[in-house]
Amino acid sequence: MFSHNPELKNIFNVENQANAKQKNVLASTVLAYAEHIENPDLLINTLETIGNKHISLNIILCFHFADVN
DSSP states (O other): OOOOOOGGGSSEEEEEEHTTHHHHHHHHHHHHHHHTTTTTGGGGGHHHHHHHHHHTTTTHHHHHHHOOO
């Protein structure tokens, strides 16, 4: 992702990238969403935290669809 979109490096914690924490958090979040898709109330606190972090970093929707090939 970073080789194709180096401008995104500054929004990710370098240490979390090096030790795979970011990857594990993302995978856990996707899994939790899939497991609780029928009961989204269980996810509201996590989704609010993720949303607030994205807002604080001024992340916009187009970043999520960046070319990562």
